[in-house]
Each structure stands twice: as structure tokens, then as C-alpha cells.
Amino acid sequence: MQASMALRREWASAASVVPTTRGNRVTVHGEALGILEQMKRTVRLWNSARQDSISVHGLQHFEFDTLQALVDAGPAGRLSPSQLAEKLVMSPAAITGRLDSLEQSGLLERQRVPGDRRRILVELTPAGRQAWQTVTRDVKRFDEEITGLLESRRA
Numbered sequence: 264m265q266a267s268m269a270l271r272r273e274w275a276s277a278a279s280v281v282p283t284t285r286g287n288r289v290t291v292h293g294e295a296l297g298i299l300e301q302m303k304r305t306v307r308l309w310n311s312a313r314q315d316s317i318s319v320h321g322l323q324h325f326e327f328d329t330l331q332a333l334v335d336a337g338p339a340g341r342l343s344p345s346q347l348a349e350k351l352v353m354s355p356a357a358i359t360g361r362l363d364s365l366e367q368s369g370l371l372e373r374q375r376v377p378g379d380r381r382r383i384l385v386e387l388t389p390a391g392r393q394a395w396q397t398v399t400r401d402v403k404r405f406d407e408e409i410t411g412l413l414e415s416r417r418a
Contacts, residue, residue, distance in 0.1 A: 309409065316405040320398045325351075327402075329361055330370065330395040333387050340392075341374075341384040370394055 317327050332350045336342050342350070348358035362385060365371045370391035376382035387395065 312409075313402065313405060316401045317398055320394060320401070322394065322398060325361065326365060326370075327395070327398055329365060330387060330391055330398075333371065333385065333391075334395055339386070341386045343382065343384055344373075347385055365391070 314324050317324050322330075328351060329347070332347055333340050333342060335350075336346075344358050344362060345355055347362075348355050351358065353361070362371065362373065366373065369388055371385055371387050373383050373385055376384060
């Protein structure tokens with residue numbers, strides 16, 4: 264992965280973060296800013312690499328997060344659109360568009376609740392569960408690689 268190599272370079276350069284000095288005194292503020300800047304770059308690279316590991320499967324990270332929320336709902340894997348919006352910290356209007364897109368892709372479906380025509384539950388389709396499993400496997404591999412990089416830096 265290109266992003267993994269970028270992370271390796273970024274972490275290698277972390278050792279070269281030089282605190283600012285005034286005369287013979289080290290300015291803690293400058294050192295802290297250098298560390299924070301290093302962390303920001305690392306998080307940006309990590310997010311980019313993680314998105315790459317998701318997008319090779321034709322999904323955006325927010326779509327994967329939606330599938331994940333349904334899997335997290337338990338064995339039935341069903342949530343109402345408002346429950347899903349709450350879990351994903353989204354407005355009800357925004358979740359509607361996301362659900363429309365994922366439903367058109369065949370990854371989830373909306374089902375009316377028997378006996379209550381007003382209620383709708385969202386659930387993964389078999390294709391949605393398969394997509395989630397495939398992406399999860401790749402994301403887990405990526406996370407393990409990054410964890411290994413972090414562990415090697417600590418050693």
C-alpha cells in the first residue's frame with residue numbers, strides 16, 4: 264500500500280522533530296506544536312490509507328460505517344432510519360439520502376413492520392453482508408499492519 268509507505272516515512276521523520284529554542288532554552292510550546300503537527304499529518308495519512316482499503320471495494324467510508332452500524336445492531340441487524348441516524352450522528356434528512364444510495368446498490372433494504380405500516384426497518388441484504396465482510400477483512404489487515412508499524416516504533 265502506498266499510504267502505508269507514506270506512514271512509515273512520516274513516522275521515521277517523527278524522530279527528527281526538533282523543538283524550537285530561544286538561546287539555550289527549549290520552548291515547550293514549540294515542541295508541543297511540532298508533536299501535534301506530526302500527529303495531524305499521521306492521522307490524515309492513516310485516514311487516507313484506510314479510505315483506500317475501503318474504496319477498492321466500491322464503497323466510501325461513510326457507506327461502510329452505515330453497513331457496520333447495521334451489523335452492530337445484533338443478530339437481526341435491523342434498525343429504524345431514525346435509530347440509524349442517531350447511531351451515525353446524522354440528521355434524519357441526511358440518512359434518507361444515504362439509505363437511498365445503499366438500497367439502489369443492493370446493499371440494504373427497507374422493510375415495513377408487519378402490523379404497523381408507519382414503521383420501517385433497515386436491514387442488510389445478503390450482498391450488503393458480503394460487502395461488509397470483505398471490506399472488514401481488508402480494513403482489519405490494514406489496521407494490523409499499522410499496529411505492527413506502531414509496535415516496531417515502540418520497541
